[in-house]
Amino acid sequence: MNQERSPGVKLILVGLVAGVLIVPLMMVYLLVYDRENESARAQSQIAQGWGGAQVVTGPLLVVPYMDEITTTETDDDGTQRTVARKVERQLFISPVRQSLETDITPDRKGYAIYESVVYEAQFEGTAQFQLTEEFNQLDIEREALILDRAQLRFGVTDPRGLLEGTRVTANGETLTLLPGSGPNATGGKGYSTPLEWSDAAPLDVTWQFGLRGSQSLAMVPRGGETKWSITSAWPHPSFTGSFLPSTREIGADGFDATYAGISNLALGRGLMALSDDVEQPVRHRDSFSMSSAPETVGPVAVVGLVDPVDLYSQVDRAVKYGFLFIAFTFAVYFLFDVVGGAKVAMAEYLLTGVGLVQFFVMLLAFAEVFGFGWAYVIAAAAIIGLLTAYSAAVLGSWKRAGFMAAMLTGLYGVLYILLNAETYSLVSGSMLLFAALAAIMYGTRQVDWSKTKLTPEDEGFAPDPASGAA
Secondary structure, three states: OOEOOOHHHHHHHHHHHHHHOHHHHHHHHHHHHHHHHHHHHHHHHHHHHHOOOEEEEEEEEEEEEEEEEEEEEEOOOOOEEEEEEEEEEEEEEOOOEEEEEEEEEEEEEEEOOEEEEEEEEEEEEEEEEOOOHHHHHOOOOHHHEOHHHEEEEEEEOOHHHEOOOOEEEEOOEEOOOEEOOOOHHHOOOEEEEEEOOHHHOOEEEEEEEEEEEEOEEEEEOOOOEEEEEEEEOOOOEEEEEOOOOOEEEEEOOEEEEEEEEEEHHHHOOOOEEOOOOOOOOOEOOOOOOOOOOOEOOOOOEEEEEOOOOOHHHHHHHHHHOHHHHHHHHHHHHHHHHHOOOOOOOHHHHHHHHHHHHHHHHHHHHHHHHHOHHHHHHHHHHHHHHHHHHHHHHHHOOHHHHHHHHHHHHHHHHHHHHHHOOHHHHHHHHHHHHHHHHHHHHHHOOOOOOOOOOEOHHHHOOOOOHHHOOO
């Protein structure tokens, strides 16, 4: 005798089918991660030809000096004697004050179907150097300074991005630039220039250069007081690192930001030192990192040019709501099944769930080509149309299929709102789940979960009570 399953058994089986669908959902999640890595590799290829996330610092004044050291030597006859020798060392001097102005012109560069945010930045800066009271605490004779062999060092982590027009002047005199020999804060990368610092009088330095880079720009402040002013037409900046701008204005036409008053007290470094040691140079993250900001060690200010349409993060968040879609759709099927009298087989639950998972695959595929907004519309319209037609056959009524179409349309619309309202997405999602649970409870409040009924075919074989058969 073929009896119907009780509503309780059907609920358990529907739950098992929904649990099985977690596996393809996880596969879609891994697919998003793989495509995101491919995008990061493409951005790395763009950076190789254009310039990576840049970190700049400088100028740093390096003055050689002669230091006398004494050693004890032993002659062949065992006699010990003290020998004095002079060795050349270096004194590293940070500016008393420096001011830097930066104008960032953003752009997009493509590689295959992927894009990366790039920029050209123009820098203009001024700085002043002088021997302060700190010099008297270093136990260096002023006469020991070799002032005619001084050197200015400027740091750029990716010198491939340097443009024509780099210029440095000291007290009005244009200096000759040499590659390399940058400060340790940028791993020794950058450029330098020799100069004669006569009589150790205050030294006024001006410089300008253009620089190409990708996604972010960072500045390592140093000196008694550092001011950094930035302007750009990019409307979506991010400010991270050890310092935040004291003032900033962000609008549709771009942003202006100023870092003012970064002092050597905040940096924890004096203006003069016998070495340019840092804990570790500021460096870029690896090519496959999901973050565009450089990995920073020590004081640094970072300005990122954030892409507001990060389609992979949006698709990733959408996939996390995948089980919510399955739960709502299965809930509607289940209500039509146990309350409305429609007979929905477990295979039909499974095929419907696979269709819902297919939405996220289509969303990812189309988003890489058309952008997230259009991809969402195309994928949602395709799946709603497919499941509406299938529901008409499963539920035996176009009226019921229309209800399913309305439910799916509302669900996809709510999800799109959730994806664009990140702050309240968890609250909204939990309220939706609560609403689904309440609807199921209300719709099944009179269902006898343990009762089973004979099918119409089985009823023909039921014993006749009047016959007295047991």
